Amino acid sequence: MSAHGASGSILxxxxxxxxxxxxxxxxxMGIGLVDPILPAIAExxxxxxxxxxxxxxxxxxxxGVAMLFTSWVSSRIGVKKTLLVGLVLIVVFAAAAGLSNNVEAIIGFRAGWGLGNAFFISTALATIVDSAKGGRAAAIILYEAALGLGIAAGPLIGAALGNISWRGPFFGTASLMAVAFIAIVAFxxxxxxxxxxxxxxxxxxxALAQPTLLALALAAxxxxxxxxxxxxxxxxxxxxxxxxLGLTFFGWGLALAITSVFLAPVLTARMRRSRVLWIALPLLAVVLVLxxxxxxxxxxxxxxxxxGGLVLGVLNTVLTECVMGATDLPRVVASGAYSAxxxxGGAIAPPAATEIAREFGADAPYFAAAVxxxxxxxxxxAxxxxxxxxxxxxxxLDDVDEAEAVLLGDAA
Structure with a gap:
């Protein structure tokens, strides 16, 4: 059973x-920022x-693909430089997407944006877990709070800027990431x-050859x-x-943020993380069927x-906690392998959903997602x-590792 005694030190x-x-x-924010403007871009x-x-x-x-190589890069140039490289790439490609005049160009620049995101995300998670006070659980809750806040704010900011022009959210992301770059340099x-x-x-x-991490990655x-x-x-x-759309997905993201920070720790304090997954995943499937x-x-x-956002918040936090404790590997390696x-799944789902809808009806993608x-x-x-x-x-885990070390020492 998980203990979260460090919750008081999270701030x-x-x-x-x-x-x-x-x-x-x-x-x-970059994930949900474009959500309200998808129909506007299409039109x-x-x-x-x-x-x-x-x-x-x-x-x-x-x-996903780039995350397989982020640990190799960060172990050579350092965490801070890796974060800054990621932020620079996001700024450049987000601004370029805003300047584009056709959807093919925006798709290409979103790919470059994804490269920057890969350098940043896996390194950021490892940095917070390694640097935060209050233990791994408190650090992961802090990271998931950032994720939830970003996902919640993204659609609302996207709506405000997208109401002016569909280009607005792209320029907004570039500007905010430039501020983030300055914050990383300074602090x-x-x-x-x-x-x-x-x-x-x-x-x-x-890392993916380890059964625990592989099972978590495939489930994710x-x-x-x-x-x-x-x-x-x-x-x-x-x-x-x-x-x-902005208000709808603001509500979705806010629900996700609330349960990731407040409900997930309560659940994992009362039952094993895997049992929480046993409950939350079928519940999400039911929501998708509905x-x-x-x-x-x-x-x-x-x-x-x-x-659905309420359930997703629990799943995000619990899965991240599981991954960070799944192996003895450096956290940036485990995070990168799992995230890749x-x-x-995230890359496959959006275009597959629209094609399934075209062939089988508007309800079919939700049923496919539930499966x-x-x-x-x-x-x-299993x-x-x-x-x-x-x-x-x-x-x-520390006690187990110490016990194993003693046993190995005795055997030697």
Whole structure:
């Protein structure tokens, strides 16, 4: 059973942690920022829904692939430089997307944006976990709070800027990321790069050979399909204007933020993390089935989208906690390997959803997403033995490691 005794210290963090957390908020805004303007981009640039959904796919696919190599880069140039490289790439490609005049160019620049995001996200998570006070659990809650706040604010800011022009959210992201760059430069201490231990290129692939991490990554792949069908496909079904979509997904993101910070720790304090996943994944599948049933009732669909956010917040936090405790590998390696597989699901889902809708009807993508999330639940339940390590608390794991070291010493 998880213990979260460090919760009281979550706000007492070094300036460096707050700087990275702030930059993380801005980074995660980029996910939801374009959500309210998807229909507007499709209309303005005469793009099909599937072409417009490629804005998500290009971003997430490149993010996922690049994350396999972020640990190799950061172990050679240092954490601070890796974060700054990521932020610069996001600023450049977000601004370039805003200057584009066709959907193909925006897709390409979103891919470059995804490259920057890969350098930033996995390194930011490892930095917060390694630097935050109060233990791993408190650090992950802080990271998930940044994620939730960013995802919640993104659609609202996207709506405000998108109401002026569909280009606005892109320029807004570039500007905010420039501020984040300054914050990292000012508050994150310079690391001693002479003490860096270079990571092999093969490290993330070898990490995925570990049963615990592989099970979590595969479960997250199928879970992420449900996540991004809800986020990226729903705007086309709802048919709202930019403000309607912005407010809907603000509610979704706010629900996600609240449960990731407040409900997830309560649940994991009372039961094992894997058991929380056993409950939350089927519950998300039920929400997606109901979305398919009520797809043509906008009011009911909005309620279900927000309800989905409540479940997603729990899942995000618990999965991240599991990954950070799943192996003895450096956290940036574990995070990068897990995220690379996870983002494949996010990359597949948006265009697949619009194509499924075209072939089988507007409700079909939600049912397909529900099946995908159910597969994630089956993986988690079937892999109960490998996931036992992810259920162990940080303090318990230290005791286990010490005991193993004593036993190995005695054997020697």
């Amino acid at each position: 007492k963090q070094p300036k460096a942690v707050w700087a990275v957390a702030f930059a993380s908020v801005i980074s995660f 303005s640039l005469q793009a099909t829904p599937t072409e417009t959904e490629m804005l998500f796919t290009a971003y997430l696919a490149v993010t 994150l201490p310079k690391t001693d790069d002479s003490k860096l231990e270079p990571t092999r290129l093969s490290a993330p692939f070898k 792949l199928f879970y992420n399909i449900g996540f991004f069908v809800l986020l990226a496909y729903s705007p086309f079904v709802l048919g709202f204007d930019v403000w309607g 979305c398919g049933v009520f797809w043509n009732d906008p009011t009911m669909l909005v309620v279900l989208i927000v309800a 597989v996870r983002f494949i 995908s999330v159910a597969i994630a639940a089956v993986i988690v339940i 892999c109960a033995k490998p996931l036992a390590r992810a259920d162990v608390d940080e303090e318990e």
